[in-house]
Amino acid sequence: MVAAxxxxxxxxxxxxxRRGVSIRSHAVLVHGPDGVGQFELALALAQAWLCxxxxxxxxARRPCGACPSCxxxxxxxxxxxxxLVPEALREALGWEAAGTDGDEPxxxxxxxxxxxxxxxxxxxxxxxxxxxxxxxGRAKAVLVHPAERMNPxxxxxxxxxxxxxxxxxxxxxxxxxxxxxxxxxxSRCQSLLLGVPPHGLAVAWLAAQGVxxxxxxxxxxxxxPLQARQWWEEGIDAQAWRQLPALLARGEAxxxxxxxxxxxxxAMQKLCHDVxxxxxxxxxxxxxxxxxxxxxxxxxxxxxxxxxxxxxxHAEHPWSAGLMVEALVESARNALARSRRGxxxxxxxxxxxx
Ligand SMILES: [Zn+2]
Numbered sequence: 522m523v524a525a526x527x528x529x530x531x532x533x534x535x536x537x538x539r540r541g542v543s544i545r546s547h548a549v550l551v552h553g554p555d556g557v558g559q560f561e562l563a564l565a566l567a568q569a570w571l572c573x574x575x576x577x578x579x580x581a582r583r584p585c586g587a588c589p590s591c592x593x594x595x596x597x598x599x600x601x602x603x604x605l606v607p608e609a610l611r612e613a614l615g616w617e618a619a620g621t622d623g624d625e626p627x628x629x630x631x632x633x634x635x636x637x638x639x640x641x642x643x644x645x646x647x648x649x650x651x652x653x654x655x656x657x658g659r660a661k662a663v664l665v666h667p668a669e670r671m672n673p674x675x676x677x678x679x680x681x682x683x684x685x686x687x688x689x690x691x692x693x694x695x696x697x698x699x700x701x702x703x704x705x706x707x708s709r710c711q712s713l714l715l716g717v718p719p720h721g722l723a724v725a726w727l728a729a730q731g732v733x734x735x736x737x738x739x740x741x742x743x744x745x746p747l748q749a750r751q752w753w754e755e756g757i758d759a760q761a762w763r764q765l766p767a768l769l770a771r772g773e774a775x776x777x778x779x780x781x782x783x784x785x786x787x788a789m790q791k792l793c794h795d796v797x798x799x800x801x802x803x804x805x806x807x808x809x810x811x812x813x814x815x816x817x818x819x820x821x822x823x824x825x826x827x828x829x830x831x832x833x834x835h836a837e838h839p840w841s842a843g844l845m846v847e848a849l850v851e852s853a854r855n856a857l858a859r860s861r862r863g864x865x866x867x868x869x870x871x872x873x874x875x
Contacts, residue, residue, distance in 0.1 A: 530561070531558045531561050531726070531746075531747075532722055532726060533557070533558070533718030533719060533722045533723065533726075533746075534558055534561060534562050534565060534715075537551075537562055537713065537714075537715050538562060538565050538566065538569070538583065539583075540713060541562065541565075541566045541569075541713050542566065542569045542581050542582060542583055543581045544711050544713065546710065546711035547686045547690065547691050547692065548683055548686070548691070548692040548693075548694070548709050548710040548711065549563075549566065549691075549692070549693050549694070549710055549711055549712075549713050550668070550694045550695070550696060550699065550702075550707065550710035550711070550712045550713065551563050551566075551693065551694070551695040551696070551713045551715055552695070552696045552697070552699045552712060552713070552714060552715070553697070553714055553715040553716050553717075554697060554716070554717060554743070554744075554745055555697040555745060555748065556742060556745030556746070556747045556748030556749075556751070557715055557716070557717060557718055557744075557745050557746065557747060558715065558747055559666065559667070559695035559696075559697065559715055560606070560614050560616075560664075560666045560695060562695075562713075562715055563664050563666060563693040563694075563695045564594070564604075564664060565584060566693055566713075567594070567602055567662040567664050567691075567693055568584035568590075568591055568594045569582055569583055569584045570659075570660050570662050570691055571590045571591075571594060571599060571601060571602060571657070571659055571660060571662055572584045572585050572588055572590055572591055573588040573589060573590040573591075573657070573659060574587070574588045574591075589657075590657060590659070597616065597617075599657075600656035600657065601655045601656055601657055601659070601660060601661045601662060602661075602662050602663075602664070603646070603647050603650045603651075603661075603662070603663045603664070604616055604663075604664045604666070605639050605643050605644065605647060605663065605664065605665045605666070606639070606666050607635070607636055607637050607638055607639055607670050608635035608636045608637075609634070609635040609636060609637045610637075610666075610667075611635075613751075614666075637670065638670050638671070638672060638675075639665060639668075639670045639671045639675055640675060641672070641674045641675040641678055643675075644665075644671065644675045644676075644678045644679050645678060647663045647665075647679065647682075648678060648679070648681070648682045650663065651663060651682060651686070651687050651690035652687055654689075655689050659689070660689045660690070660691055661687075661689050661690045661691070662690075662691050662692075662693065663690070663691075663692050663693070664692075664693045664695075665679070665692070665693070665694045665695070666694075666695040667695055667696055667697060667698075668694035668695060668696040668702055668706070669696050669697070669698045669699075669701040669702055673703070676702070676703050676706055677703070679692075679706070680703065680705055680706055680709070683706065683709040683710070684709060692710070694706070694710060699712075717743070717744035717745060718744070718746060720736075720739070720744070723735075723739055723744065723746040723749075724736050724739055726746055727739060727746055727749055727750060727753075730750055730753075731753075732749065732750060732753045733758060733759060734758070734759035734760075735749070737759035737762060737763065737809060738752060738753060738757075738758070738759055738762065740806070740807055740808075740809075741757075741762045741788075741791070741807050741808070743806070743807065752784070755780075755781065755784070756779060757780070757784070761776070762788075762808070762809075762812075763808070763809055763811075763812050764776075764812075765777075765788060765792070765808070765812070766792055766795075766808060766812045766813055766814070766857070767812070769789070769792065769850060769853035769854060769857055770814070770853075770854060770857040770858070771854065772850055772851060772853070772854030773850065774846050774847045774849075774850040774851075777846050777850060778842075778843065778846055780846065781842075782842050782845050782846065782849075783833070785846060785849055786829055786832050786833050786849065787833070789825075789829050789849065789853055790826065790829045790830070790833065791806075791807040791808070792807075792808065792813070792853075793822055793825060793826040793829065793856075794806060794807065795807055795808050795813045796813060796815075796817050796819075796822050796857070797819065797822065798813075799813045799814070799815045800815050800816075800817070800819055817856070817857050817858070818856075818858065821855065821856045821858070822856050822857070824856070825852055825853070825855075825856035828852060832849075
């Protein structure tokens with residue numbers, strides 16, 4: 522079997538792709554956790570819609586991977602496919618502008634940071650794009666990833682076209698936070714859930730990517746293999762993850778200096794979760810069992826957790842990374858210090874804080 526490139530490269534997408542190609546709606550919303558391949562699944566579906574190979578049931582065709590249309594999708598130059606992704610995500614998705622998606626050339630050196638949003642201008646281009654005849658005669662596909670990155674004006678611009686789509690136009694939206702979408706957008710789309718992949722498939726895939734001790738990093742990332750690979754590429758390995766709780770408890774900021782601040786905040790939030798789990802007699806979810814010690818002052822951990830939630834909401838602020846890491850590690854050390862206070866005091870404090 523020749524699979525779509527994207528789905529073929531991520532083996533757990535085969536099953537959701539089968540579900541996706543049977544959807545007849547002109548608009549599909551791929552949703553589920555980040556880091557499991559939403560973009561790749563949406564792209565494989567778009568490729569399926571545009572594929573020109575003979576199929577017994579044209580409405581449920583899978584991408585053949587070999588026809589001229591599939592080759593054009595692979596080359597990012599299919600004239601009937603428009604991909605809207607924020608500038609800031611293009612590189613990570615391997616979808617650099619190929620000059621075919623109608624965007625203005627991305628201004629590079631010396632300019633402001635690449636945008637994290639899907640701008641209204643890009644959505645207007647998509648609306649104009651679907652009004653024109655399909656160049657290859659089959660369909661026109663617009664992929665919007667992640668759809669929650671459209672601001673309300675951009676989303677409303679798209680909504681009008683979703684409500685009255687031109688004949689051959691089909692839309693793929695992907696989203697890790699469907700509740701952040703306009704309800705009117707959600708209701709126009711048929712949903713396609715992409716959940717966390719089967720553990721064995723994800724571990725085997727990570728191992729094939731060269732990730733050492735893949736099960737540790739996969740757990741660290743809540744079962745999301747693309748995120749685990751990204752962490753690995755950023756230099757966070759199983760060893761570093763395993764040692765993180767002890768490092769924080771000792772207040773050692775040095776080995777963490779290279780961590781991206783949002784990543785460190787996320788790691789600390791996961792540690793809070795696991796400290797509470799272990800204190801309640803449950804197994805940790807993100808860290809190996811031997812890494813998380815019980816006995817912390819849960820009142821302080823709860824305060825720390827709230828502080829981290831506040832920070833996470835501002836995770837895209839331009840922090841001075843060095844100072845920030847030091848401050849974060851200091852707050853972690855304080856929170857994780859062994860305590861003589863009991864669980865009862867912690868529970869009372871949590872209740873009174875609500
Ligand atoms: Zn094909």
